[in-house]
Amino acid sequence: MELRSFSHGYGQITYHIVLVPKYRYKIFYDKRVKKDCELVLSKICMEQGYKIHAMEIVDDHVHLFLEFRLSYSLSRVVQFLKGGISYRMFKLHPELKKRYWGGSLWSSGKFFRSVGNxxxxxxxxxxxxxxxxxxxxxxxxxxxxxxxxxxxxx
Structure with missing residues (x-):
């Protein structure tokens, strides 16, 4: 990874982020749900200008190695990811609404760690x-x- 130039700075903003479905249900055990989540995540990141260095979706959580612009806060990035994935996944897989009847796909917490060289x-x-x-x-x-x-x- 290399350093990037921003409008008033020079550096690198990369994070290891882990997102966990509410109640830690193993919803990604279903291959269709897992594949759709990968596609949705990739599309959201492309739309928002985030760069995915690595992504791994296991049965009960998602690992992302993500880079984003200096003007975005980590909380804003996680909010876009969780909200966008939830909205689109509920549209693609209405059966998830039965399990997550409250409308929230993700647990309220998050794991993150800044990563550098x-x-x-x-x-x-x-x-x-x-x-x-x-x-x-x-x-x-x-x-x-x-x-x-x-x-x-x-």
């Missing part, structure tokens, strides 16, 4: 060592290079 340890090391010198040393060098003396010098 580096580990937390790598980032901590980069921040600590980014200047190549300890902070105190670099302040002294800068003040002497500018010709200005510090109070400590007296």
């Amino acid at each position: 580096v580990t937390a340890d790598t980032i901590q090391h980069y921040i600590k060592e980014s200047q190549g010198k300890p902070k105190a040393e670099s302040k002294v060098c800068r003040s002497r290079e500018s010709g200005q003396r510090r109070l400590d010098d007296f």
